[in-house]
Amino acid sequence: MLMRTxxxxxxxxxxxxxxxxxxxxxxxxxxxxxxxxxxxxxxDLPGVAADSIEVTVEKNVLAVSANRSRSLxxxxxxVAAERPYGTFTRQVFLGESLDTDRIDASYTDGVLTLRIxxxxxxxxRRVEISASGSRQHSIDxxxxxxxxxxxxxxxxxxx
Numbered sequence: 001m002l003m004r005t006x007x008x009x010x011x012x013x014x015x016x017x018x019x020x021x022x023x024x025x026x027x028x029x030x031x032x033x034x035x036x037x038x039x040x041x042x043x044d045l046p047g048v049a050a051d052s053i054e055v056t057v058e059k060n061v062l063a064v065s066a067n068r069s070r071s072l073x074x075x076x077x078x079v080a081a082e083r084p085y086g087t088f089t090r091q092v093f094l095g096e097s098l099d100t101d102r103i104d105a106s107y108t109d110g111v112l113t114l115r116i117x118x119x120x121x122x123x124x125r126r127v128e129i130s131a132s133g134s135r136q137h138s139i140d141x142x143x144x145x146x147x148x149x150x151x152x153x154x155x156x157x158x159x
Contacts, residue, residue: 062091097122
């Protein structure tokens, strides 16, 4: 068997473990987007058993940890080992406008999907204004489009 001596091999190995490589990323790949009234995170966890995934929320920090173990027999001689094994963790800082008490999590085909609804207090709402005298009016803090839709609905209901 051919052996190569490389004085920087251990340094390269350490950097790959800390920073990752294209073939072996250090963190879990993730997509994050907003769809309507929900914030959605999709995290790739291929080959991870669902019961080894843990999702926790503390204040506004969401933490995901997962363990992928190697299931090889003792008598096997490993020729190449490029797939990452061990415990993986990822932290995401969430905005104050999300309702972390109502997070929905599902795991399908190696993808963990977290759906976090926007909190009610962060949604636009109507503020009533009381005025001295007999007239009362309100300011609509919703978008112009929503206010127009509501006034059209009210007009068609009364007419």
